[in-house]
Amino acid sequence: MSAMLETPELPAVFDGVKLAAVAAVLYVIVRCLNLKSPTAPPELVYQDSALSRFLLKSCPLLTKEYIPPLIWGKSGHIQTALYGKMGRVRSPHPYGHRKYLTMPDGATATFDLFEPQSEHCIGEDVTMVICPGIANHSEKQYIRTFVDYAQRNGYRCAVLNHLGALPNIELTSPRMFTYGCTWEFGAMVNYIKKTHPQTQLVVVGFSLGGNIVCKYLGENQANQERVLCCVSVCQGYSAQRAQETFMQWDQCRRFYNFLMADNMKKIILSHR
Numbered sequence: 001m002s003a004m005l006e007t008p009e010l011p012a013v014f015d016g017v018k019l020a021a022v023a024a025v026l027y028v029i030v031r032c033l034n035l036k037s038p039t040a041p042p043e044l045v046y047q048d049s050a051l052s053r054f055l056l057k058s059c060p061l062l063t064k065e066y067i068p069p070l071i072w073g074k075s076g077h078i079q080t081a082l083y084g085k086m087g088r089v090r091s092p093h094p095y096g097h098r099k100y101l102t103m104p105d106g107a108t109a110t111f112d113l114f115e116p117q118s119e120h121c122i123g124e125d126v127t128m129v130i131c132p133g134i135a136n137h138s139e140k141q142y143i144r145t146f147v148d149y150a151q152r153n154g155y156r157c158a159v160l161n162h163l164g165a166l167p168n169i170e171l172t173s174p175r176m177f178t179y180g181c182t183w184e185f186g187a188m189v190n191y192i193k194k195t196h197p198q199t200q201l202v203v204v205g206f207s208l209g210g211n212i213v214c215k216y217l218g219e220n221q222a223n224q225e226r227v228l229c230c231v232s233v234c235q236g237y238s239a240q241r242a243q244e245t246f247m248q249w250d251q252c253r254r255f256y257n258f259l260m261a262d263n264m265k266k267i268i269l270s271h272r
Helices: 012-033 050-058 076-086 141-152 183-195 208-219 239-246 250-270
Strands: 097-102 108-114 126-131 156-161 200-206 227-233
Touching: 012 076, 097 183, 108 141, 108 183, 126 141, 126 183, 126 208, 141 156, 156 183, 183 200, 183 208, 200 208, 208 227, 239 250
Parallel strands: 126 156, 126 200, 200 227
Antiparallel strands: 097 108, 108 156
C-alpha cells in the first residue's frame, strides 16, 4: 500500500519547460528594462565658438559618461511612469503668485510667478521663463521640482499655464493652446520685461514647450532682447513627421499616441 501512495518523480521534460519559462521571463525583463544598452557620454553637436567652449568648460557633466540608476534607469517607459506620473516620494510645492493676462481676442492667459529663495551665484537678477509640455501647467510635478531647484539657486521663475490646461480656469474665448501658438508665452515674457526691467532671461521649454519657445525667439529679433540663452528639453521638431512614428507599435509608440490623444480629448470636453 505504501508503494502505491508514493508520488512518482516529475518527468525531466517538465523541468525543461519550467527552465524555458524562467528564461523567457528573464529575457522579457532584460528587454523591457533595456539592461543590455551600454552607457556612454552624450553625443554633442555644436559649432566651435567661444560660447560653446565656455559652456563645455563650465559644464563638465556634458562630456561625462551617463550612469543611470540601477534596474529601472535604462528604461524610458519606466522612467516616464515613475517620474512623469508618480513624481518623487516628496515632490516640492513651491509657492508662487498666479498672474492673469487678457489677450486681444478675449482669452485669459495665466502664469505663475515664483521669486528666488537665495541670491544668484553671480549676483544678478535672472528670470527663467518656462513653457511646459503638452497640456501641462505649473502644478505638474516635474515643473514643481524644476522650479524649486531653480529658486534655491537664485532664479526667479515664470511658468506658463497652457490655455485650457488648468482644470479650475475657464476659457474666456473659443480657443485653447495649440502646437505652435506663441501668443500666451509672448505675453508672459513681455509682462516680465515690463515689471522687472533689470532682469535677464533664460528661456526654457519642455517638449511641446520647446517648440513654442524656439518659434517665439525666431519670430521676431526683438523677442531675443535680454535673453541670455534658450534651453529646449526633449523637443519634437516636426509634429507631422512625428505622427507617422507615433502610429507604429514598435516601443509602444502607438500606446503613447493614444494616451496623449485621450488627454487632449478630456481637456476639450471639459470646456465644451
